[in-house]
Amino acid sequence: MHRPIHFTHTRAARAVRLHLLLPLVAGIIGFAPAAQAADAAAGQAKAQMCTVCHGPIGMAVAPETPNLAGQPPGYLTNQLRHYRDGSRKHEVMSIMARTLTDTDIANLAAWFSSIQVEAKAPDAPK
Numbered sequence: 001m002h003r004p005i006h007f008t009h010t011r012a013a014r015a016v017r018l019h020l021l022l023p024l025v026a027g028i029i030g031f032a033p034a035a036q037a038a039d040a041a042a043g044q045a046k047a048q049m050c051t052v053c054h055g056p057i058g059m060a061v062a063p064e065t066p067n068l069a070g071q072p073p074g075y076l077t078n079q080l081r082h083y084r085d086g087s088r089k090h091e092v093m094s095i096m097a098r099t100l101t102d103t104d105i106a107n108l109a110a111w112f113s114s115i116q117v118e119a120k121a122p123d124a125p126k
């Protein structure tokens with residue numbers, strides 16, 4: 001059987017579609033690319049106050065504490081905002097987030113998300 005292939009989508013049409021989709025995708029992941037250039041180095045400096053629990057590279061060193069390394073920036077941003085506005089509560093994190101500015105949060109998210117994490121499945125059970 002023979003199916004004709006039609007190239008109906010020009011490069012321009014694709015560009016327009018991407019252009020329309022981008023803000024939507026950015027909205028969904030809670031991260032506006034043009035809003036502000038997050039500064040991972042400033043985030044690392046700010047993260048000094050987080051290392052006692054989350055570790056120097058975002059791998060937790062305290063019990064019951066999540067790893068932050070490699071998490072998506074939109075997720076980290078949302079969680080820190082939620083702790084700050086009280087929609088997510090935790091006795092420590094609610095206090096930690098209280099003094100963070102939007103810029104701090106963006107920078108912290110840039111820092112922790114930039115840390116590369118390798119996942120390895122456990123050895124197969126015997």
Ligand code: HEC
Nearest residue numbers: 049050052053064065066076079080089090092093096108
């Ligand atoms: C005293 C220990 C401690 C310190 C210091 C601390 N955290 Fe946390 N953090 C925790 C614990 C415990 C949780 C889990 C809280 C919960 O169950 O909601 C947490 C949760 C989080 C989460 C949510 C993670 C997820 O997977 O949902 C983020 C983001 C976070 N911390 C960022 C930070 C940042 C940024 C700092 C420094 C400004 C910081 N934390 C300082 C203990 C700490």
